[in-house]
Amino acid sequence: MAVYNVKNLCESTRTKLKEAIAKMELFLNTHSLAQLNVENDPAMDEFYRGYLSDTRHLLVFCEVGYEKLGIALRRPNFNVEYGEKVLYDVYHNCINNFFYPKNECYSEDGRYAYTGQDAIRFRKKPAREVRDLTIELSKIFEELRDELGYYETDYITQKRLQGEKV
Secondary structure (H helix, E strand, O other): OOOHHHHHHHHHHHHHHHHHHHHHHHHHOOOOOHHHOOOOOHHHHHHHHHHHHHHHHHHHHHHHHHHHHHHHHHOOOOOOOHHHHHHHHHHHHHHHHOOOOOOOEEEEEEHHHHOOOOOOOEEEOOOHHHHHHHHHHHHHHHHHHHHHHHHOOOHHHHHHOEEEOO
């Protein structure tokens, strides 16, 4: 990929990560387990514990990606290889962790992806704030997934053909 394309992709990815980070930080700073599980339902307690844990992990991955993109963009001469490596990491750490959360509190149902309906399906019916955050994040991560699809498999294939370790 050309320097210009990779640099622009790094800039737009960084902007989207910043937006996702702000949404997650606001949510995590203003919602506790007790606030979410007002009925003290043990099954919902487990659900929200998993959701909050997954969101904290995702936030850290996004912050790391955001910082690395900042480093790439602040260099006097943009390093395409480093930029591509960071975009690869963002794809595999941020996007994959959003769409495949460890605790599986929600999943993406591809049958709804192109219908205009929300493709996110929750394992249990969550509080409105949890649903809203997840749907807002899904829009950001869907855009990132579309833009960074190359870094899912093609990037690795290209590096292996060049005889490089990833």
